[in-house]
Amino acid sequence: MNVSPPPCDPSVAVPTIGVEEEFFLVDPHTRFLVPAGPAVAERAAQEVGELVTKEFALCQVEGRTPPCRSAGELRGELQRVRGALVAAARAEGAELCASGTAVMQEAGPVRVADHPRYQAGRAQYRSMLDDFAISALHVHVHLPDRELAVLTANHLRPWLPLLIALSANSPFDRGRDTGYASWRSVIRSRFPCLGPPPYAASWREHERLAVTIADTEAMLDAATPFWDLRPNPRLPTLEVRAMDVLHDLDDTVAVAVLLRALTVTAASRARRGDPGPVREGEVLRAACWRAARDGWTGEGFDPVTGRYRPLAALAEQSLTLLRPVLEEAGDLDEVAALFARLSDRGDGAARQRAWAAGGTGPQAVVDQLVRATARESEPRGEISGP
Numbered sequence: 001m002n003v004s005p006p007p008c009d010p011s012v013a014v015p016t017i018g019v020e021e022e023f024f025l026v027d028p029h030t031r032f033l034v035p036a037g038p039a040v041a042e043r044a045a046q047e048v049g050e051l052v053t054k055e056f057a058l059c060q061v062e063g064r065t066p067p068c069r070s071a072g073e074l075r076g077e078l079q080r081v082r083g084a085l086v087a088a089a090r091a092e093g094a095e096l097c098a099s100g101t102a103v104m105q106e107a108g109p110v111r112v113a114d115h116p117r118y119q120a121g122r123a124q125y126r127s128m129l130d131d132f133a134i135s136a137l138h139v140h141v142h143l144p145d146r147e148l149a150v151l152t153a154n155h156l157r158p159w160l161p162l163l164i165a166l167s168a169n170s171p172f173d174r175g176r177d178t179g180y181a182s183w184r185s186v187i188r189s190r191f192p193c194l195g196p197p198p199y200a201a202s203w204r205e206h207e208r209l210a211v212t213i214a215d216t217e218a219m220l221d222a223a224t225p226f227w228d229l230r231p232n233p234r235l236p237t238l239e240v241r242a243m244d245v246l247h248d249l250d251d252t253v254a255v256a257v258l259l260r261a262l263t264v265t266a267a268s269r270a271r272r273g274d275p276g277p278v279r280e281g282e283v284l285r286a287a288c289w290r291a292a293r294d295g296w297t298g299e300g301f302d303p304v305t306g307r308y309r310p311l312a313a314l315a316e317q318s319l320t321l322l323r324p325v326l327e328e329a330g331d332l333d334e335v336a337a338l339f340a341r342l343s344d345r346g347d348g349a350a351r352q353r354a355w356a357a358g359g360t361g362p363q364a365v366v367d368q369l370v371r372a373t374a375r376e377s378e379p380r381g382e383i384s385g386p
Helices: 039-049 071-091 116-129 146-167 181-190 203-216 251-272 282-292 311-329 332-345 348-358 363-377
Strands: 019-027 052-054 059-066 095-097 136-142 229-231 237-244 297-303 307-310
Touching: 019 071, 019 363, 039 059, 039 307, 052 071, 052 136, 052 332, 059 071, 071 095, 071 251, 071 363, 095 116, 095 363, 116 136, 146 229, 146 237, 146 297, 146 311, 181 237, 181 282, 237 251, 251 311, 251 332, 282 297, 297 311, 307 311, 311 332, 311 363, 332 363, 348 363
Parallel strands: none
Antiparallel strands: 019 059, 019 095, 019 136, 052 059, 136 237, 229 237, 297 307
């Protein structure tokens, strides 16, 4: 996308958005992961129904929102679902923890839920899944036209490194500081079918590429690709999957509305015949790796020029580009506040490291993450920590 903001297309302006959040479940005393996912999901479902579900690993659970029109509505739904999960986890003797990787974890392979698809993944990828316990933030933007969704994704591919950088929230893994801001992104990058999607000139080409990759057995199912950006296989949405789960609810909301503005802007260009920049997959994978290493520090990949620039400059450029759509949706202040928070306090990885330095190392990180995850889910913001 060019820097100059395009006029808004009324047919795609302010679509609904939805969010999925994956969480770890931890023992409040040992801080290790606990396999309470199925029990917590079943208990929380009594309050919020299908908005909660089990995850790949037994130590995880997922919460999701219905489609939302506004940032305020999304914040309320996230708060409601988190509240149900926090209460259910505590009833099962556990705590909810929003981090891209497990800060503390006992030795041994991750225990996988007894679901045919999960077991098929274990058989296909084998020991690659031994430490595959990672928690993501997924954002869905309503975009039912599959052809348009693929062309819109071409425009959004270069933005994936920036999204990884601003959402980095997984510096620790199994009690050690990895030196990365998003170790979750590194774990994902070892898989041949994860990461930036290939450039595709049409929905038919997108499908052909998925089938070709699935034929190699690098992808479990051509109908359900796990690229960081995809037309969702079951929902009428464009789904972005590159981000670590965030413990701060305001950050989560801001990332969601930022992605809505990006999608609307990109879809408007695609409707006018702009096929999007053909960025090489190797370049994007390298840029995603650097974003995972550095997070919101130093310089970042410029999605417009492909060069590296100070992240503060990229934030300002993003606000200029997306201002018309953000203003129309009433989201400009949400995104501007996100960039201000990143400038003032750093990303989630920086906060985790500060908690470790100021307390008892990884144990302090888990305790602070638990408090932060639950903080806005309670009516008066009063949290009883572990």
